[in-house]
Amino acid sequence: MRSPVIASLAMLLLTVGPGSALGKATVLYQGATVELDTTLADATDLWISPADLNRVNGFELKPEGACIDDICVPVRQDQDSDIFITRSGSSWFNVSELGARLKQAVIADYDAGVWSFGAIPAQRTSLVNQGRAPDFTLHDQDGNAVQLSDFKGKKIMLLTWASW
Amino acid sequence: MSGWQDVYKDLADDDFVIIAAAQDSGGEAVAREWYDKAGATYVALVDQTHTVSSLYGLVNVPSAVWIDESGSIRRIDEGTYATTHKMGDFEFGRADYAPMVVDWVTNGEQSEHVKDAVSLAGLTVADDDAALADPTFKLGVYFHQQGNETKANLYWEAAQALDPSSWNYARQDWSFTPEQAGPNWQKKFETLEGKPYYQPIEGLDVESL
Numbered sequence: 001m002r003s004p005v006i007a008s009l010a011m012l013l014l015t016v017g018p019g020s021a022l023g024k025a026t027v028l029y030q031g032a033t034v035e036l037d038t039t040l041a042d043a044t045d046l047w048i049s050p051a052d053l054n055r056v057n058g059f060e061l062k063p064e065g066a067c068i069d070d071i072c073v074p075v076r077q078d079q080d081s082d083i084f085i086t087r088s089g090s091s092w093f094n095v096s097e098l099g100a101r102l103k104q105a106v107i108a109d110y111d112a113g114v115w116s117f118g119a120i121p122a123q124r125t126s127l128v129n130q131g132r133a134p135d136f137t138l139h140d141q142d143g144n145a146v147q148l149s150d151f152k153g154k155k156i157m158l159l160t161w162a163s164w
Numbered sequence: 165m166s167g168w169q170d171v172y173k174d175l176a177d178d179d180f181v182i183i184a185a186a187q188d189s190g191g192e193a194v195a196r197e198w199y200d201k202a203g204a205t206y207v208a209l210v211d212q213t214h215t216v217s218s219l220y221g222l223v224n225v226p227s228a229v230w231i232d233e234s235g236s237i238r239r240i241d242e243g244t245y246a247t248t249h250k251m252g253d254f255e256f257g258r259a260d261y262a263p264m265v266v267d268w269v270t271n272g273e274q275s276e277h278v279k280d281a282v283s284l285a286g287l288t289v290a291d292d293d294a295a296l297a298d299p300t301f302k303l304g305v306y307f308h309q310q311g312n313e314t315k316a317n318l319y320w321e322a323a324q325a326l327d328p329s330s331w332n333y334a335r336q337d338w339s340f341t342p343e344q345a346g347p348n349w350q351k352k353f354e355t356l357e358g359k360p361y362y363q364p365i366e367g368l369d370v371e372s373l
Contacts, residue, residue, distance in 0.1 A: 028302050028303065028306055030215075031213055031215045105295040105296040105298065106299060107296060109319075112307075114307075116299035117299055118296065118298045119298070121295075130236075130281065131237045131280075131281030132236060133229065133231045133235050133236065134219045136215055136216065136219055138209040138210065138216075139210060140208055140210070141192050141199055141208050141210055143192075146183075146207060148231075149235075151181050151183070151207075152234075152235055153179075153233050154179050154181050154233060155181070155230070155231070155233060155268065155269055155272075156180075156181055156182075156183055156229075156230070157180075157182045157228055157230055157231075157265060158183050158185070158216065158229040158230075158231060159182055159184045159185070159227075159228045159244060160184075160185050160211075160225050160226060160244075161165060161184060161185075161186060161198075161225050162186060162187045162335070162336070163188050163190065163197075163339070164335050164339030
């Protein structure tokens with residue numbers, strides 16, 4: 001799926017010119033819908049402001065890379081790469097590339113600018129192998145947020161059903 | 165859902181909770197009626213993007229996960245009916261599951277129905293297509309919520325093609341064309357060729373419908 005660095009950067013330059021063409025995007029991940037006012041236009045990838053990274057997927061950009069819990073993806077921030085670039089003094093982070101490196105499934109509706117990301121396999125592995133119940137937050141019918149881990153210490157029957 | 169309310173009320177055990185999650189893209193507008201009808205006092209959640217099914221690898225509803233006090237999974241992915249039901253001549257549901265729940269709540273680790281911590285490894289989708297089905301389905305839910313049914317259908321159908329093992333993706337989609345839901349179900353059911361409806365877990369005496 002991913003094109004080589006040079007090809008994707010060349011495409012950037014051809015299609016939008018350096019550091020221009022900011023567009024809105026919507027990201028769906030872990031049940032949340034995050035609206036982004038500014039992204040760097042790109043034919044295939046989602047480039048966001050590093051300041052938006054945390055609310056998009058919980059990652060934080062640190063000197064050593066993009067990190068969450070015990071997962072850290074190295075990111076050089078002093079030079080351009082296929083995950084991080086600087087244009088006209090603004091930095092951009094490639095969330096699609098982060099997903100690719102984490103083997104995260106992703107699908108985009110380019111027309112509408114909506115990106116939907118699947119689970120990060122490495123985040124699930126430890127839970128999966130040890131038979132631990134993955135945590136989640138949903139809302140009850142009155143709109144209150146409820147987290148599975150709120151009930152730790154009790155026996156829980158987690159029941160799925162549907163009206164259909 | 166009223167069947168589980170009866171079980172929950174009868175147990176009245178402070179150390180046990182039922183957390184119900186409606187796998188309904190229609191959201192609260194659809195789920196509330198059922199919770200109200202059941203007089204639900206258990207935790208009644210709305211799960212528009214089927215978060216719980218995808219996190220736990222559940223392929224159909226009703227399904228359930230038993231989670232013990234320490235957060236370990238002790239049973240998973242079975243036809244979780246509180247009782248049997250009749251629809252004309254068609255009988256579905258099961259009478260043996262609710263007593264198992266009661267036995268677990270009452271006897272804890274001594275219950276014969278509680279299993280060793282169940283690894284989700286055998287349940288989680290392994291191939292790339294099935295992994296892509298989850299965000300694809302969620303993209304469909306997004307467009308459904310936006311009122312764009314053309315795109316919702318496009319992505320919901322794509323999700324079904326990517327992960328044919330999921331009944332949730334298919335049945336959510338069919339719910340918008342109720343007149344075709346019966347024949348659609350029959351056709352998909354026949355592709356199972358007698359294999360269990362839910363995903364059987366190694367070493368677990370799953371009784372399937």
